[in-house]
Amino acid sequence: MRNRKRTGWHRIxxxxxxxxxxxxxxxxxxxxxxxxxSFKTPDNLGDSPxxxxxxxxxxxxxxxxxGPEDFGIYFRNSLIITLVATALVLIVGTMAGYALGxxxxxxxxxxxxxxxxxxxxxxxxxxxxxxxxxxxxxxxxSYQGLILVYTAFNLPFAVWILRxxxxxxxxxxxxxxxxxxxxxxxxxxxIILPMALPGLFTAGIFCFTACWTxxxxxxxxxxxxxxxxxxxxxxxxxxxxxxxxxxxxAASVVAVVPIGILVFIFRKFVIxxxxxxAVKG
Amino acid sequence: MTTISSAAxxxxxxxxxxxxxxxxxxxxxxxxxxxTSPALIIIGAVTIFPIVYSVVISFSNATVSGNGVALNGFTxxxxxxxxxxxxxxxxxxxxxxxxxxxxxxxxxIGTMIALVLERLTAGRGxxxxxxxxxxxxxxxxxxxxxGYIYQGTYGVADAILNAVGLGHPDVLGTPTPAxxxxxxxxxxxxxxxxxxxVLAGLVMLPGDVYEAAxxxxxxxxxxxxxxxxxxxRPTLALALIFRVLQAFGLFDLPYVLTNGGPGTAxxxxxxxxxxxxxxxxxxGPGAAVATTTALLVLLGCLLSLRAFRVQVxxxx
Numbered sequence: 148m149r150n151r152k153r154t155g156w157h158r159i160x161x162x163x164x165x166x167x168x169x170x171x172x173x174x175x176x177x178x179x180x181x182x183x184x185s186f187k188t189p190d191n192l193g194d195s196p197x198x199x200x201x202x203x204x205x206x207x208x209x210x211x212x213x214g215p216e217d218f219g220i221y222f223r224n225s226l227i228i229t230l231v232a233t234a235l236v237l238i239v240g241t242m243a244g245y246a247l248g249x250x251x252x253x254x255x256x257x258x259x260x261x262x263x264x265x266x267x268x269x270x271x272x273x274x275x276x277x278x279x280x281x282x283x284x285x286x287x288x289s290y291q292g293l294i295l296v297y298t299a300f301n302l303p304f305a306v307w308i309l310r311x312x313x314x315x316x317x318x319x320x321x322x323x324x325x326x327x328x329x330x331x332x333x334x335x336x337x338i339i340l341p342m343a344l345p346g347l348f349t350a351g352i353f354c355f356t357a358c359w360t361x362x363x364x365x366x367x368x369x370x371x372x373x374x375x376x377x378x379x380x381x382x383x384x385x386x387x388x389x390x391x392x393x394x395x396x397a398a399s400v401v402a403v404v405p406i407g408i409l410v411f412i413f414r415k416f417v418i419x420x421x422x423x424x425a426v427k428g
Numbered sequence: 429m430t431t432i433s434s435a436a437x438x439x440x441x442x443x444x445x446x447x448x449x450x451x452x453x454x455x456x457x458x459x460x461x462x463x464t465s466p467a468l469i470i471i472g473a474v475t476i477f478p479i480v481y482s483v484v485i486s487f488s489n490a491t492v493s494g495n496g497v498a499l500n501g502f503t504x505x506x507x508x509x510x511x512x513x514x515x516x517x518x519x520x521x522x523x524x525x526x527x528x529x530x531x532x533x534x535x536x537i538g539t540m541i542a543l544v545l546e547r548l549t550a551g552r553g554x555x556x557x558x559x560x561x562x563x564x565x566x567x568x569x570x571x572x573x574x575g576y577i578y579q580g581t582y583g584v585a586d587a588i589l590n591a592v593g594l595g596h597p598d599v600l601g602t603p604t605p606a607x608x609x610x611x612x613x614x615x616x617x618x619x620x621x622x623x624x625x626v627l628a629g630l631v632m633l634p635g636d637v638y639e640a641a642x643x644x645x646x647x648x649x650x651x652x653x654x655x656x657x658x659x660x661r662p663t664l665a666l667a668l669i670f671r672v673l674q675a676f677g678l679f680d681l682p683y684v685l686t687n688g689g690p691g692t693a694x695x696x697x698x699x700x701x702x703x704x705x706x707x708x709x710x711x712g713p714g715a716a717v718a719t720t721t722a723l724l725v726l727l728g729c730l731l732s733l734r735a736f737r738v739q740v741x742x743x744x
Contacts, residue, residue, distance in 0.1 A: 166544040167555065174558050177616055180584065181573050195582040243467035250460030251453050258464075265475050267729050269677035271698040272722035275705045275715055276478035276485065279497060299474030302467050331459055360566040362680040363698075367706065378568040382684050392576050399569040403561070410564045411557050418556070421625055 181403075185209070185396035192392050208397035216391075217372060218398045221380030224369075225402075228290055228376060229358040232297035236305045236354045237347055239298070244309025244346070245335055249321070259307070266303035270363045278367055288371040296368070297358045305350040308420055312346025313339065349420035352413045359406050377402045479722070486715035497711050506716040515692055516717065519700040526607070526696065527675040530614050534671060535664065537615070538622025543652075545623070546630045559620035567617070571684035574613035575600070585609075603693035606686050610694055614681060618674075622667045629663025630656070669732040676725050697721045 184192060185208055186201040212218040247255055277296060278287070286292035320338055329337065340347075362378045369375055375383070381402070384395050410417055486506050488499035510516050545555055562570070577585045578599040586596055599605045633656070641651045657664075679698035682688055688695040688703070695703075697717060705714030 163544055163547045163549075166540075167548050167551070170541050170544060170555065171558065173616070174562060174620060177573060177577070178561060180577065181569070184576065193582045196587045197582055197584050239466045239470065242463040246460035246463035250456050250463070252457050252460040252464070258468075262471070264726065264729065265471060267673045267725060268475065268479065269673075269698065269718075269721055269725050271677060271679065271701045272482055272718045272725075273475060273478035274702070275711060275718065276481035277474070278706075280478065280481075283496070295470070296474055299470045302471055306467060331456075356564050360564070362566075362568055362683075363702070367702075378566050378680075381566070381572065382568045390572075390575070392572070395572050396576075399566075399572065402566060402569065403564075406564045407561055410560045414553075414556055414560055417560060418624055418628060421621070421628070 181396055182400055184392060185400045187393065189391075189393050208393035209401070211391070211394045212398040212401065216380075216384060216394050216398070217375075218377075218380060218394075218401070220373060221375050221377045221398075222401070224290070224374060225359060225376040228293050228297065229355055231290070232294045232301065232358050233351055233354045235294070235298045236301045237351055240302055240305035240309050240350060241340065241343070241347065242335075243302075243306045244313050244343075245339060247306065248310040248313030249316075249339070259310070262303040262306055266300075266307070270300075274363060274367055277364070281368055286368075288369050288374040290374070292368050293365060293376070296364050297354075297361065301354040301357055305354055308350045308353070309343065309346045312343045312349075316342045345416060345419070348413050349416040352409060352417055353420055355409060356406060359402075482715050482722075483719055485711055486719045488712060490711040490715070492709045492711065503712075506712040507720075509713050510716045510720065515695065516697075516700065518692060519695050519697050522607075522693075522695065523676060523678060523697045526611065526678060527672055530611050530618070530675055531668065531671045533611075533615055534619045534622045535667060537619045538667070539626050539660075539664070541619065541623035542626035542630055545627050556624065559624055561620075562617045563621045563624070565617060567680035568684050570613055570617050571681050574609065574616075575685050578609050600686055601690050603690060606690060606693055610682060610685060613685065614675075614678075618671065622671065625667045625670075626660065626663055629660050633659050665732070669729070672728060672732070673725060676721070676728065 183199075183201050186204045186206070187198060188203065188205050188207060191198050191201065246252060247259065281287050281292045281296075284292070286295075316339060320342065321334055323338070325334065360378060361376075362382070365376045365379045366382070369379065377398070381395055381398055384391055384398070485497070485499065487502055487504065489501050489503050489505075491498050491500065541559075545552060548555065577583050580586060580596065580598050580601070583599075585599060589599075590596055597605060599609050637655055637659070638651065641655055646654070677698050678696040679702065682694040682696055682699055683702075686694040688699045698721065701714050701717035701721060704710045704717055708714075
């Protein structure tokens with residue numbers, strides 16, 4: 148943290164606060180619009196000029212999202228797929244991250260660069276072959292299909308982050324375990340894992356967010372109503388002729404809340420993942 | 429998964445690990461590969477295999493039959509078809525221009541926001557939490573929200589445009605306004621992400637350089653250009669790479685907000701590839717579009733990595 152003297156710069160302090168206020172407006176106004184619109188009646192949603200404050204405030208849209216629309220199903224699907232994929236990524240990623248960070252293996256560098264390149268590959272490049280593959284397996288419109296794809300696509304970044312955290316753990320810690328006669332698996336479980344917990348949080352929150360928001364794969368592989376995830380469900384709300392914005396926004400608010408809470412609680416880890424996790428190595 | 433359990437049985441070693449470095453090392457290396465193999469198998473099966481398969485399809489006469497796609501013989505016709513196609517030319521140009529403009533605007537506004545937040549004395553935690561919401565938001569929701577804002581009769585953008593005397597333009601129904609509207613939605617969602625990365629870089633800058641600059645009588649503006657920007661270059665490069673790679677695969681936002689239209693005005697390379705494969709069932713040309721897009725992304729990634737590493741080298 149840099150500490151600059153700001154003598155006689157009180158005017159700037161003021162300017163900073165005014166600028167910050169504009170930042171809040173820039174980010175906050177569209178968010179306000181989303182939330183406010185979700186509480187308007189279907190009639191008021193079509194007002195011109197628009198209603199700036201919902202009056203009357205109604206919960207109809209929230210009821211409709213879970214009633215005539217199947218948002219409950221989409222929410223359940225998203226939750227199952229996201230949680231299982233995140234758990235798999237963390238288990239498989241921790242083992243790989245531990246090996247690549249702490250065990251003497253040849254060709255580690257090549258492997259890490261390959262992972263980095265794979266993690267930037269655009270989804271469109273693989274969506275057609277994966278579609279054919281999942282169809283042959285009979286895994287279109289299933290949980291396991293999307294879980295497998297999400298696990299694979301989030302692993303490279305998770306391995307990178309976890310490896311960087313593992314690298315930072317002092318060697319003495321491992322040796323204490325060895326002197327106590329613990330095998331490698333127990334050492335990983337009882338000594339390394341607790342110390343790599345921040346890395347697990349970081350990798351976990353990134354994987355969760357990526358699975359929760361993913362659209363292209365979910366749209367292509369799980370198009371049947373009973374297997375749609377939230378993004379696909381919201382995109383397909385309504386008919387060709389009318390867009391039921393009220394239900395869409397109510398569903399959106401419900402979809403944003405869990406991820407918003409998670410990101411808020413783990414914001415320290417998100418920020419460290421966005422910066423150090425990706426730069427180090 | 430069986431490999432893991434067998435390794436678990438072998439690994440708790442009978443001989444003490446201390447004192448025999450060579451054997452120990454070999455054993456540890458084997459353990460390393462055992463631990464890495466599940467990740468490698470999953471990544472290989474679900475990413476590397478499809479990438480290769482996609483390239484194979486793009487060089488084949490692919491015909492869709494009842495039970496799948498039949499590949500009949502080698503051909504380069506898919507590529508010549510795509511490379512000569514005017515829609516592909518447009519999509520390529522659109523994707524490049526869209527990426528360039530949004531990323532530049534996001535870097536500029538993001539840096540400005542980061543500079544403001546860095547000087548903020550109170551409420552930085554609140555601001556960070558607020559900035560993280562658009563980042564974690566589902567892009568489909570972002571698209572629906574801006575679709576409502578741009579709506580032609582009751583959208584709030586329409587009310588604002590009318591109030592400033594621009595009448596009632598059909599924002600999403602006219603090519604240029606639709607493109608600008610798409611960019612605004614993207615900039616709103618992604619600028620906070622850039623701001624957070626840049627802020628983290630700003631906070632890590634050494635303070636003494638600034639004190640020296642102040643002693644030398646350097647003004648705020650020249651301090652920014654001559655000290656902050658050069659020191660911040662690795663961070664800015666990182667944000668740039670992240671964003672360019674992401675923007676080049678642009679799909680969700682135009683798919684929901686404009687469906688690639690009006691006409692083909694907002695058809696990105698990813699939308700073109702998706703439509704070719706899943707709407708027209710032209711697997712060969714679709715795979716060619718997908719492969720060329722991936723190749724461009726890969727090229728961009730390697731170039732940026734190289735530029736980035738040179739930059740990091742200079743810092744040492």
